[in-house]
Amino acid sequence: SPSPPRQASPTSLEHLGRGTRTNIYAGTLSCREEEEDGGNVQYSTREMRVVLKILDSAHRDISLPFFETASMMRQVCHKHIVLLHGVCVRNLENIMVEEVVEFGALDLFMHRKSEHLSTAWKFLVAKQLASALSYLEDKNLVHGNVCTKNILLARQGLDGDSGPFIKLSDPGVPITVLSREERVERIPWIAPECMDDTKNLSIATDKWGFGTTLWSVCYNGELPLKDRSLAEKERFYEAHCKMTPPVCCKELAELMQQCMNYNPPERPFFRAIMRDINRLQEQNIVYEDQPRAEID
Ligand code: ATP
Ligand code: MG
Numbered sequence: 654s655p656s657p658p659r660q661a662s663p664t665s666l667e668h669l670g671r672g673t674r675t676n677i678y679a680g681t682l683s684c685r686e687e688e689e690d691g692g693n694v695q696y697s698t699r700e701m702r703v704v705l706k707i708l709d710s711a712h713r714d715i716s717l718p719f720f721e722t723a724s725m726m727r728q729v730c731h732k733h734i735v736l737l738h739g740v741c742v743r744n745l746e747n748i749m750v751e752e753v754v755e756f757g758a759l760d761l762f763m764h765r766k767s768e769h770l771s772t773a774w775k776f777l778v779a780k781q782l783a784s785a786l787s788y789l790e791d792k793n794l795v796h797g798n799v800c801t802k803n804i805l806l807a808r809q810g811l812d813g814d815s816g817p818f819i820k821l822s823d824p825g826v827p828i829t830v831l832s833r834e835e836r837v838e839r840i841p842w843i844a845p846e847c848m849d850d851t852k853n854l855s856i857a858t859d860k861w862g863f864g865t866t867l868w869s870v871c872y873n874g875e876l877p878l879k880d881r882s883l884a885e886k887e888r889f890y891e892a893h894c895k896m897t898p899p900v901c902c903k904e905l906a907e908l909m910q911q912c913m914n915y916n917p918p919e920r921p922f923f924r925a926i927m928r929d930i931n932r933l934q935e936q937n938i939v940y941e942d943q944p945r946a947e948i949d
Contacts, residue, residue, distance in 0.1 A: 662682075662683060662741070662743075663680050663681065663682045663703060663705055663741065663743075663748065663750050664680050664681050664682075664683075665678035665679075665680040665705050665707070666678065666679055666680050666681065667679045667680075669704070669757075672706065672825055673825050673826055673831070673835070674708060674709050674712045674715065674825075674826050675706050675707060675708055675709065675825060675826070676706075676707050676709065677704060677705070677706055677707075678704070678705045678707065679702065679703075679704060679705075679753065680702075680703055680704070680705045681700050681701065681702055681703065682700070682701045682703045682738065682750060683698050683699070683700055684698065684699045684700075684701060685697075685698055686698070686699055702753045703738060703750050703751065703752065703753060704750070704751045704752070704753050704754075705748050705749070705750055705751075706748065706749040706750075706751060706823070706825075707746050707747070707748050708746065708747040708748070708826075710745045710746055712826075713745060713747070715826055715830045716747045718826055718827045718829065718830050719747055719749075719826055720740060720747065721827060722749075722823055722824055722825065722826065722827060723737060723740045723749050723823070725794055725795075725823075725824075726749075726823045728792065728794065729788070729789065729792070729794065731784075731785055731788045732820075733781045733782070733784055733785035733788075733818075733819055733820055733821060734785050734788070734789075734820060734821045735751050735752055735754060735805060735820045735821065735822045735823060736751065736752040737749060737750070737751050737823065738750040738751060738752065749823065751822075751823070752820075754805035754806065754807050754820050754822075755806070755807055755808075756805070756806035756807065756808075756809055757805060757806065758801070758802045758803075758804070758805060758806075759778070759801045759802070759804040759805065759806055759819065759870075759874065760801035760802050760869065760874040760876070761802075761874070762806050762809070762874070763801070763870070763873045763874025764873070764874045766809075766811065767873035767874070769811050770811075770873055772901060772902050773816075774810060774811070774816065774817055775870050775871060775901075775902065775905065776902070776905070776930065776933070776934065777810070777816045777817055778804075778817055778819055778870055779867055779870065779905060779908075779930060780927070780930045780931070780934070781817075781818070781819045782799075782804060782819060782821065782863065782866065783863070783923055783926045783927045783930060784927060785819075785820075785821045786799070786821075786859055786860075786863055786923045787922075787923035787924055787926070787927050789856075789859070790856050790859075790922065790923045790924070793856070795854055795855060795856055795858065795859060796821070796824050796859050796862075797824045797827060797828055797854055797858060797859070798824035798825055798828070798842075798862070799821070799824075799842070799859050799862030799863055799865075799866055800839075800842040800862060800865065800866060800869075801866055801869045801870065801874055803821065803822040803823075803824065803825075804819050804820070804821055804822065804866070805819065805820045805821075805822050806818070806819055806820075807819065807820055827854075828843065828847060828851050828854060829851045829852075829854070831851075833848075834883065836848060836851075837883045837886055837887055838883065838886075840878065840886040840887070840889060840890060841865050841877050841878055841886070841889065841890075841896065841913075842862055842865050842866075842877075843858075843861075843862075844857070844858040844860075844861035844862065844917070845861070845890045845893075845915055846858070846917055848887075848890060853917075855917065857917035857918065857920050858917070860912045860917075860920035860921070860923070861912060861913055861914075861917075861920065863912050863923075863926070864908070864909045864910070864911070864912030864913035864920075865877055865896070865909075865913065867905050867906075867908060867909040867912070868896050868898075868899060868909050868913075870905075871899035871901050871902055871905055871906065871909075872899055872901075877896060893915050895910070895913065896909070896913065898910060904929075904933050908921075908926060908929060908930075912926075
């Protein structure tokens, strides 16, 4: 169960990276456990490796939205979603304590291993992400920051038999606290309807993010529109432009296009997306490896 260990206090050890207004550390959590032994209560301490996501102390003004994210994460329990152990406040720092996902962010992993990624591997990533998002859809929970850097890899799955195993990370600080410029930077991950008004954030927003993620996965973790200026990114949405569909896998390209529909109600349900992906797998389409596409 995701309830926090009692009397836990985390220690941060190694800096893993910076996020949006956060710093991420690997650390340990000492959990004091009570054991009944023939009427005697015994205490023992267990050390657990954890990830600490610490909100910058300069951004204490957004502690509340930060903890709203944590509260959303506390409501979920799914094998493809990162487990939040709990939250804590240490001096002036607000911290989310999460499970360690061994191989880190998917985008970096895909850059490192781009030669080894098969279509079948990418299909499994898509399927697992769709199952996590379908679970959130059923619970009426919005993630709000679906992108390849927020997908973590628990198993690499490059040796053929087992396949990859992903976990969707928490969304971090909600987009409602971001500046307009920060939102423009997130184009094309952030859904177009959230550009003018972040109140438009909804389950449909995550479908757009899922579409962008599919694009990136098909292109081995490439960042979409990475060479475009902020003004160009804005124009991209204003003109209702579309991403070039990947040719490596036309079935995923099709799904991507359905999800990246400028009209939110027209985006498919994750249930339907899962059904499509399962059907394609049954037809064995995914196990034939096609040559990788060049990006134009
Ligand atoms: P954002 O809200 O922008 O996503 P963030 O605070 O979540 O910001 P990220 O950029 O997503 O920060 O994560 C920073 C780095 O920390 C990632 O590249 C990843 O390598 C590492 N990381 C984050 N969470 C975990 C985890 N649970 N296990 C292992 N590594 C992690
Ligand atoms: Mg993140």
